[in-house]
Amino acid sequence: MSEAIVKRKIITTRTVAVKLRSDWSDEKYEPFVILLAGPAGSGKSSFIEALGNDKSLGI
Numbered sequence: 001m002s003e004a005i006v007k008r009k010i011i012t013t014r015t016v017a018v019k020l021r022s023d024w025s026d027e028k029y030e031p032f033v034i035l036l037a038g039p040a041g042s043g044k045s046s047f048i049e050a051l052g053n054d055k056s057l058g059i
């Protein structure tokens with residue numbers, strides 16, 4: 001049985017960043033939720049760290 005490999009591009013239209021919630025108090029923002037789902041080892045945490053470019057978040 002062959003497995004299909006699906007590749008998708010992520011296209012952003014704005015600057016992408018990750019901030020601690022405590023840093024949001026003085027900023028106006030439009031809230032939204034992004035759900036990342038997948039099996040262990042699929043790269044969910046690596047994806048978040050790559051967006052934020054900050055390993056100190058402890059993800």
